[in-house]
Amino acid sequence: MRILVVEDDLEAQRYLVNGLKEAGHVVDDAADGETGLTLALSRPYDVAIIDRMLPKMDGLKVVADMREHSNVTPVLFLSALSEVDDRVKGLKAGGDDYLTKPYAFVELLARVDALLRRRSPGSVKTRLQVGDLELDLLTRTAQRAGAAIDLQPREFRLLEYLMRHASQVVTRTMLLESVWEYHFDPQTNVIDVHISRLRAKIDKGFDTALLHTVRGAGYMIRAARPAA
């Protein structure tokens, strides 16, 4: 996948570009807003990662101009500014996601993957399936190997989010943001407890686990791989 990185802190840029390349992406970089905008408008990218504060042209302006030119590349804002209302401003300007510095690289990677997935929505799905776990989005019911699973509404949303991002790492912050719509970092890891309850409902009593903890990053739901 082609990713554009616009970041004026060159050291941070180097780590970001290297990390993304190691993850298998093709990366272009720019160190100021004008160059970034020119690149974004001249080449097709799958995702753009743009710093909020850039020389020559502010990050918000870059994205606003991209949107004005009907460029719909998903944008992830990076910001070293304080959080309370900057996030809202970023999303209003046309950003798709927002990450405050300092960020964990796994968090950034997970969010970039989520944005890449959003790029190719395919047909509107009414059923999600991972292995023998099925989720019916119309009747709001779940079953595994034909047996119905009783889920609370919030558990359903949690499972739905995980299954929409099947085989992708989903971080705790992403879950808190998408499933609970909170944009803060709870001191205790409340999400872990919700995940372990969900795991007890969908994986308990089955030979193969579907819901996995990705160490140091978050969670992933995926079908059992053929024995390797």
Add this chain to the structure above:
Amino acid sequence: MRAPSILRTQAYRIVLVYVAVFAVSVAALIAFTYWNTRRALDAQTDQTIEAEITGLSEQYQQLGLYGLGQVVRSRSEHSSLGLYLLADRFKRRIVGNLDPWPAILEHPDNFVEFDYQRPIANGFETRRARGRVFALAGGINLLVARDVHERYLTERLFTTTLPWTVGLVLLLGLVGGAMMSRNMLARLDSINRTSAEIIDGDLSRRVPVGNAHDEFDALAENLNAMLDRIERLMKGVREVTDSVAHDLRTPLNRLRNRLEATQRHLDPASGESGEIEAAIAETDSLITTFNALLLIAEADAGVARGEMIPIDLAPIAEDMAELYAPLGEEKGVALRIAPAGATMIDGNRSLISQALANLVDNAIKYTPSGGTVTVTALETPDGVELRVADSGPGIPEAERARVVERFVRLDASRNAPGTGLGLSLVAAVARLHEARLLLQDNKPGLRAVIRFPRPAPRPR
């Protein structure tokens, strides 16, 4: 419209008191003048009557009844104001220009007033007279009086005019007062409106200054000078917060990047990898503390003011209870949500959620297994409240004020995880919302209450 009714303004109250005092003074003055004038007039009349009686009684002694009769007849015919009636012991007229004997109480030596009939062109008219009865020797009664109808009419005029005069004084005073206070009110109202807009977050507003150079203009100018300074300070705080945020986050970001990049190339099983992981965890806790401090600073600087929107506290309380319930269950603490009524406030959902999360988190952390934590959103006479009550050990009363300060941790919790900023953040969020954080005794346990003011009624 928030303009209070003119009747409730201080200016109008002052005018009201002044007008009342003025009206009473006017009434008293008029009454005194009237009373004094009447007394003087009566004294004059009485003196005249007294002199006549003395004269007539002398005539009686010298000339007898016949002589007196002659004098009385002569005076009756020539006097226009003097009234005379000489009567026998049965009050029957002997001579005089008054008939019949008027219905009066007879107290010799006392002056009395009475009505009498006087013939005019076509019939009679009733007039007022003042006189005195004098008993002569031999059972003869002499009534000498004077017509005081003019005085009587003036008096009547006085008594009917007085209420009108006082009423007019009151009316003019009230109208004048209303106009005066309306003028003052308009100027105060513009100051009040501007202040309200500034409190709502628009710091660029200024109080309009007129060109009368009076004390209101001086007040407006002083307020504006104060606002200029506040705006400069707030801008300064914001700039400092932003640049501190930027200048500290950039190196922290690089540090974390570096550690992560190093770790990615290490064998996960190696000792170095574990060390780096521990270093990353330390960095993260540093970042957490830093973010919390920054958020407190921002909340105190009123940075998020612009985002105050009407929100309902009840669903926030429910969501938070739902989010934390499994955590509580794992610790053996039951998390309950109490039913709520109308709980609308003007606020920032994200900040309030975070503050509530901190309170619930604390409550679960300090409540022993088997305990209960109750989250409530409710409207009370004092305002709209979010309450988190636990059955834990509580906080000793002497320590309650201190725990809200930054980095203060009580000895009992010194080794528990946490930044020591949780309650400070809650307090800062409360301050931003003009709310108060109250720590109360839940008997047993702690009850933390965020008491929001009722939202201002919105114009439709």
